């Protein structure tokens with residue numbers, strides 16, 4: 407039985423959720439914040455309605471996609487669950503998510519809770535919630551101005567999970583993640599990839615975690631999958647990748663992803679190695695939940711990318727793909743994906759330096775933009791936009807692109823239209839965080855307009871792929 411206080415908190419928050427919906431806002435954090443003021447224990451109480459298990463998904467890159475994929479699998483299976491979908495991943499947004507799914511008396515129960523949160527929020531969440539599993543996708547530095555915080559954040563997460571019954575699901579290929587077992591003694595499950603055709607040997611990207619977590623000696627790598635993820639060992643103390651429970655193998659990216667997870671065949675409309683990791687992480691969780699193979703296969707195959715995560719738009723007969731890039735690793739991965747597509751490309755890059763993007767845009771110099779400046783990359787034009795369009799243009803110029811093909815248009819709408827005016831088979835829209843939603847809005851408006859004028863009829867063109 408919930409108290410009057412709890413019921414009041416739920417009622418007020420539900421009203422605020424309704425109001426913000428009417429006003430057209432996402433309003434995901436505010437209702438939860440107010441509810442917590444009325445009843446500080448509201449989250450703990452509602453979390454008590456989870457009948458089966460709670461999963462927390464964290465890490466620097468890929469947590470949203472991974473969580474959305476797990477949600478898709480649970481949905482396919484017909485389970486009920488709480489999920490902080492709208493990307494509100496602070497404790498207030500998570501409170502809102504529980505209230506949204508709850509009835510007014512706070513009594514409706516769910517089978518699962520799927521909570522995505524930033525690394526720094528994990529300790530705070532664990533003060534109020536007792537998940538069965540914490541999944542860590544990877545640790546990368548997000549922005550230069552956050553450099554140095556990563557180690558202390560990792561330490562805080564370890565302190566928060568130590569002496570609990572939590573099980574960890576960890577990326578076996580990330581040296582910054584794998585030492586959680588030794589430092590916490592918790593039961594760990596590992597996912598990772600066998601050698602793939604896409605691995606590299608030379609170390610030319612901005613990489614984290616090149617040093618052994620046990621003895622601080624420099625790690626040796628047999629191969630890199632991407633960034634610091636790969637097969638590594640320490641010649642000083644002998645530490646190496648842990649043994650995997652969920653192994654990704656036979657990876658093909660054409661550019662759509664296909665691979666095996668243990669003996670389960672997976673295919674997905676997603677692109678890029680980093681998304682193969684997200685799929686592998688999601689499938690690992692599905693296996694732990696005990697979901698049947700055919701349900702997992704169907705859910706992953708039918709899962710369509712969401713806003714900014716390789717979302718596609720058809721504008722007339724032009725195929726536009728929007729991608730969120732927020733750090734050097736994300737940008738490197740996007741550029742690597744571009745290289746697997748041999749179509750001629752028009753590139754759009756919108757760079758802002760608002761708080762959500764990180765004030766310091768020098769991270770673009772840490773990314774390997776040079777990787778696509780070669781003549782056979784198929785990049786025909788580059789449109790730089792956003793508040794720091796000039797810095798972006800400079801980066802491309804120094805990467806070796808001909809100035810002739812670089813244009814600068816700081817206004818997003820004008821920039822997007824300028825990009826679409828160029829000749830290309832595919833249009834890639836790379837957007838930093840605060841340019842993502844406005845650009846997405848413009849792209850979907852243009853797509854709707856073009857479809858009004860023209861009857862669909864345009865079939866999705868298959869990407870031509872290098873080496874196939």
Ligand SMILES: [Zn+2]
Nearest residue numbers: 618621640643
């Ligand atoms: Zn070592």
